[in-house]
Amino acid sequence: AQKVTQAQTEISVVEKEDVTLDCVYETRDTTYYLFWYKQPPSGELVFLIRRNSFDEQNEISGRYSWNFQKSTSSFNFTITASQVVDSAVYFCALSEREYGNKLVFGAGTILRVKS
Amino acid sequence: ETGVTQSPTHLIKTRGQQVTLRCSSQSGHNTVSWYQQALGQGPQFIFQYYREEENGRGNFPPRFSGLQFPNYSSELNVNALELDDSALYLCASRPPGGPYGYTFGSGTRLTVV
Numbered sequence: 405a406q407k408v409t410q411a412q413t414e415i416s417v418v419e420k421e422d423v424t425l426d427c428v429y430e431t432r433d434t435t436y437y438l439f440w441y442k443q444p445p446s447g448e449l450v451f452l453i454r455r456n457s458f459d460e461q462n463e464i465s466g467r468y469s470w471n472f473q474k475s476t477s478s479f480n481f482t483i484t485a486s487q488v489v490d491s492a493v494y495f496c497a498l499s500e501r502e503y504g505n506k507l508v509f510g511a512g513t514i515l516r517v518k519s
Numbered sequence: 520e521t522g523v524t525q526s527p528t529h530l531i532k533t534r535g536q537q538v539t540l541r542c543s544s545q546s547g548h549n550t551v552s553w554y555q556q557a558l559g560q561g562p563q564f565i566f567q568y569y570r571e572e573e574n575g576r577g578n579f580p581p582r583f584s585g586l587q588f589p590n591y592s593s594e595l596n597v598n599a600l601e602l603d604d605s606a607l608y609l610c611a612s613r614p615p616g617g618p619y620g621y622t623f624g625s626g627t628r629l630t631v632v
Contacts, residue, residue, distance in 0.1 A: 506575050
């Protein structure tokens with residue numbers, strides 16, 4: 405079964421704080437892909453990162469970083485020095501080659517960054 | 520042409536009616552997927568089209584149907600609308616090959632009354 409769990413429903417931080425969004429996934433496939441998307445109030449899902457199951461290297465892109473650990477089936481997302489513009493809903497998603505690469509999303513984490 | 524465009528942005532329909540939502544994908548993106556996002560939830564996969572044929576479907580009844588056209592546009596049709604169909608409907612497209620980052624449209628907000 406494919407499943408993505410984002411246990412944090414909502415997180416509030418003050419600007420410049422670091423924040424980590426958790427994502428835990430379940431899959432029986434050995435080849436899979438993990439994604440993070442940002443959904444601002446306008447509604448569109450903005451692609452942030454894709455990681456395949458064979459690449460456990462952590463990645464940093466500006467203030468964003470991702471920690472992929474297959475041993476714990478987690479793919480966590482950290483925003484360093486958060487800004488008000490980071491306020492949005494963040495979704496973690498899983499895609500399995502066997503299932504035609506459809507995306508299975510978590511329930512999302514609402515991030516509120518206060519100035 | 521860049522991005523994914525969806526129309527209309529908002530729509531109000533009455534229970535029992537039929538609705539057609541439209542999506543215009545990026546040129547070359549021959550795979551298009553539709554997702555339903557209820558308020559406060561993550562998007563749920565409805566179905567996917569590749570080269571104008573359905574090649575994957577989520578747990579949605581047959582009254583949800585779709586079409587994909589050669590010009591990279593697509594439609595989502597919903598018959599016999601129910602109140603629970605009220606949601607944001609998102610279209611996503613990607614180029615051929617691996618599961619690259621899907622490009623999503625801004626969605627159509629459907630309200631069934």
